[in-house]
Amino acid sequence: MERPAWPGPWKAQVKCSSQVDQPDLGILRATRRSCIYLLFIRALPVHMVFEALGSPAHAVTQGSSRCKKYQMYMSGTCLTATRDKLTAAAVNVQLATENMRKHVGQFQAKQKELKGLQQRQKMLQQTDVYKQLLADLDLAIVWAIVEEARAGLAIAKTAAAGHPERVQELKAAVEENERAEAELQTKEDALRDEMNNTRSDALLLRVQEASNRHKAARRREAEAAQRLEVLRSLMRGLHDRKALLEEDLERLEEERQSEGLLQRVREHEAKVVARQAELAQLQAAATALEASCDGLSRRLKEAEATLRERSTAAGVAEALAREARAAHHELLQAAGGDTVQARAVNVRKWGAKVMDLLDAVRTAPQGTFSQLPIGPLGLYLRLRADCDPVFGPLVELALRGCLSLWVVNRREDCDKLRSIADRMRCQRPYVVQMEFRSRPHDYGQQPVEDSRGRVWRRVIDLVEPVEGLLPQVHGTVINVLLDHGSAGSVVLVGSMEEGQEVALGRNPDLVSRRIRRAYDYKGASYVCMRAGAMRTDFLQLPRTCRLAADNRSQLMASEQALGAREAELRQAEAGQRESQIAVAAVQRERHELQQQQMTLSRKQACCQSQLNSLLDEAPSAVTEAQSSELLNGLQQIQRELAEAISSQASLETGKNNAAADAEAFHREIEALHKQKNEYVARRQELVVKMNQLALHKQEAGERLRACRAHLQAASDDMQKARQRIDQYEEEVDKAFDAASQVCSRQEGLDALAKLREVKRQELRSLQSNRNRTEEEMKALLAQAMNRQGMERWAAVLRQKISQAEANAGGDLGSISLQLAAAQADLDRERAALDSVGKKVNAMQEAQMLREAKYQKLVQQVEHVSNAKFGCYMQRRNIIASLHLDHEEQRLDLHVRKNHERERATSLMQLSGEAGGSGETTIS
Known part of the structure; x- marks a missing residue:
């Protein structure tokens, strides 16, 4: 057991001691100046030697002199040796105490070890109870499953009993x-x-x-x-x-009887035949001219239709060329730093609403977003400097799903961005939430090269973020391309065979890099499907590249488009001029034919007129014609009169009807x-x-x-x-x-009854269930003892058993052996500790006795020394006394010469003449 440290002067360590010889005589001279030696030699008188040197160092109150006088006092009285022995004895007591403390620590450690083993043994003993409960639970659960199935069957039959009647x-x-x-x-x-x-x-x-x-x-x-x-x-x-015609017939009958009529008829017939032949020739020529005119009309219609088509094509080509010039001019101005034209280009690419949303996001008050959203993503991308601009449409085709994305740092930023879009009545943007990081994912930045030395161009190898972006924006843009654009697993190929090789996984070097999709130069997509199948989609390449910061491919494409539009315009204008020339030639030819046709028509009309005149002027024919005409007219009039009479009757009938x-x-x-x-x-x-x-x-x-x-x-x-x-x-x-197969039904029911009693006691022991009624306790017990409750209970028991065995670190037998050995060690350590404690107690009691004797000796020596010193000094008419301070190891001399009121402060005051040297001996 532990005791407090011993108090007293014996605990102080002796720092120095006076090396003084002990001669037969009681008087010693000082070997060093400014020192006073005080020596008590057994029963000899005390001699004090004063050496007046006339130095201030001999003052009575000087500190170092007091210490030396104290050491001389202790050495002369033999108290130093006694104190050293006492200190050595105290050191032995201290060592014994420390040894006892070590034994106490070892005892406590073994006691703690024993308690730990006891707890582990208790835990393992508790696992036996848990295992028994778990075994009972296994038996009860299998029959609880049977009972639940039967209960469910009964409920299902009860519920199904009313279904037929309900259906009817x-x-x-x-x-x-x-x-x-x-x-x-x-x-x-x-x-x-x-x-x-x-x-x-x-x-x-x-x-x-x-x-x-x-x-x-x-x-x-x-x-x-x-x-x-x-x-x-x-x-x-x-x-x-009718009356007039009858008169004309009578007159013609009179004219038929005249002479010379026959000669005039013959001459007249010859003229008629000549005119008829001329008229036939004119009609044949007119027919030929009509056919030629019809052919020219068809040719003119075809030429005019061709002219209209080519004029329309020329107008379309001119409009397209004008648009191409305007677009090329805008791209040139945008590339030259014109912000207005650059915004116009972006508006044409992305739409005015998207650019307005971008302006609203960039001008939002500070603190609106945790990080300024990134979007659209295409504004932050460009082709690499070593990339051929012809890959621009292919790259955009491969990244078409993520160029319009917006990227935000937090969910709150997404809500605020969509709120701004709703407020501006813009289409809600497609937003991706991703933590902004300055370090992109590791996508293998070295080029993809297979074992045959072929280099495969990935999309991520052809694009890069624009310059001047913050590190975290730069890294986030690359991460979005990798995660949402699959830019690290898509390659561009030059033929269908290479695309099939990529999609079907025939190249193990590409499969190891997880590259299973490809695009060729025609826009075909080769994608790997499940079960080793491949899907090929033929997509249309974009006409305008939307990679915002890279206008090289756009300028090249714009120049090519402008050249093509101007070539189409020149070709269309040349075709239009050719058609105009052809139409003019056909119109001139038709005009000439029309002039010829008009001339021929006039000749034909003149010939026909002359023929008609000749026919009308025939002597006999005229008379016969006139007579026949008059007869026909008369007959016609008679028929008309008959028809009129019949029509009059029908008209009267129709009117009445x-x-x-x-x-x-x-x-x-x-x-x-x-x-x-x-x-x-x-x-x-x-x-x-x-x-x-x-x-x-x-x-x-x-x-x-x-x-x-x-x-x-x-x-x-x-x-x-x-x-x-x-x-x-x-x-x-x-x-x-x-x-x-597990057990009988009775065994299961017995296990269930035992478990129900254990669970009831467990529920009753809970503090929260003490105020519950019996019905509530029954409900809790029923809930705990159903199939799910018992399975949860079994899971908890298995966890406790596993945890107890893991914490115990062994089985119950080994822990019991360890516990017995630890108990024997603890008993041995307890006996050793009791023995050491008894010894330490004896040493401490002896030390306390020696300390008391030492204190008594110090007091006696101090009393004797002070009495003898005062007696010796009184013979010289000096009142003197010794004052000791053992804690500070000081010795003070209080001296008054000749009954003076003030104490002497120097040894010179005790000698003869002031300033002289002498020696005073008191015996």
Whole structure:
């Protein structure tokens, strides 16, 4: 046991001691100046030697002198040796105490080790209880599964018992609703037919038709009257012409009898034949000219159509060339630093709304976003300097899914960005949330080279972020390309064979780099599908590259497009000029033919006129023609008179019939108006009935649909119930077979009863359940002792067993052996500790006794020394005393000469003359 440290002067270490010889005489002279030696030699008197040297160092109150006097005092009285022995004894006591402390520490460590082993043994002993409970739980769970399956089977049978009756009731309700709906449909059809028969618009149409027929009849009547009047006037004219023709016939008969008529007829016939031949030639020439003119007309139409097509193509080419020039000019100005044109280019690429959103994001107040959003991503990308610009469309085709993305640092930034887009009425941007990092992912920056030395160009090897970006923006852009654009796993190939090699995984070097997709120069995509299949998509290359910061490919493409548009424009203009020349040539040729045709027509008309004149001027022919004409005219007039007479009768009959029809149509119109008024009133009634019937039909339809839905649901429930019953029966059989192989049902029930009692006691022991009622405790017990509760309990027990065995670090037998050995060690250590404690107690008691004797000796020596010193000094008429301070190791001399009131402060005051040297001896 531990004791407190010993107090007292013996604990102080002796720092120095006086090396003084002990002669037979009691007087010693000092070997060093400014020192006073005080020596007590057994029973000899005390001699003090004063050596006056006249130095201030001999002052009585000097500190170093007091210490030396104290050492001389201790050495002269032999207290130093006694104190050294006492200190050595204290050191031995201290060493013994430290040894005892070590034994105490070893005892406590072994005691702690023993407690740990006891706890581990207790934990392992508790695991036996847990294992027994776990075994009971295994037995109870298998039969609890059986009971649950049986309970579920009973519930399913109970629930399924009412399904057939419910289905029959719903079928009857469906049939009843179907009959009601059919009746309503029949009524609706009847009303609709009646409404169709009473449509006022049909009556109006009939009224309009009757009115039109009435008007037509009136017009026919008026026309018949007018035609009758005209016919009567014509008959009068015919009678007059008949009289004139009869007079002309009488005159011609007189002229036929004249001489020389035959000669004139022959001459006249020769002229007629010549004119007829000339006229035939002119007609043949006219026919040839007409055919040529028709051919020229067709050629002119074809040339004009070609001219129109080429003019349209030239206009389109000019518009395209104008757009290409404007786009090329904007790109040149944007490349030269014109911000307005650069924004115009971006607006054409991305749209005005996207650029407005970008401006709003960049001008948002500070603190709106944790990090300024990045987007659209294409504005932050460009082709590498060593990349051929022809790859620009391919790169954009490969990255088409992520060029329009916006990237934000946090979810809150995404919400704020979409809020700004909604406020500006922009299309909601596609946003990707990703932590902004300055260090991109490791995607293998070295070029992809296979074992045959072929270099494969990945998309990530052809693009790079623009200059001047912050490190975290630079790294984030690359990470988005890798994560969302698959830029590290897509390559550009030059042929279909290489694309198939990539997609089908035929190159193991590419497969190891996870490269399974490729694009060729024509825009075809080769993608690896499951089961070793490949999908090929033929995509259209973009006409305008949207990689924002790199305009090299756009300028090159713009220059090529501008050159192509200008070439197309020149070709279209040349074709247009050629068509214009061809149209002008055909028009001139047609104009010449038209002039020839007009000339020929005039000649033909003149020849025909001359021929007609000759035919009219024939002597006999004229007479016969005139006679024949007069006879024909007379006969015609007679026929016309007969027809007029018959037409007059028919016209009078038609007029009378038209008047009768007009009167009948008038009466029909009045009847139709009356019927229309009746139809309007009836239709209003039918509309009201139809509306009411539509409501009833809608309600009936809703009831029918609801009944059918309920019927379908009930049928499904009945089917599901049957399936559940079958499933539960199968589960009951399987569970019973499995439980029978584990134990009997009685054993399972016994284990369940034992576990229920353990769980009841456990629940009752909980502080939170002390205020619960018996019903609540039963509910808790039932919840804990169902299948799920017992499985959770078993899982907890397994965890406790595993944790206890892991914490114990061994089995119960080894821990018990370790515990017995530790107990024996602890007993031995306890006996050793008791022995050492007894020894230390004895040493401490002896040391305390020596300390008390030493203190008593110090007091006695101090009393004797002080008395003798005062007696010796009193003989010289000096009052003197010794004052000792053992803690500070000081010795003070208090001296007063000749009963002076003040104490002497120097040894010179005790000698003879002031300043002299001498020696005073007191014995």
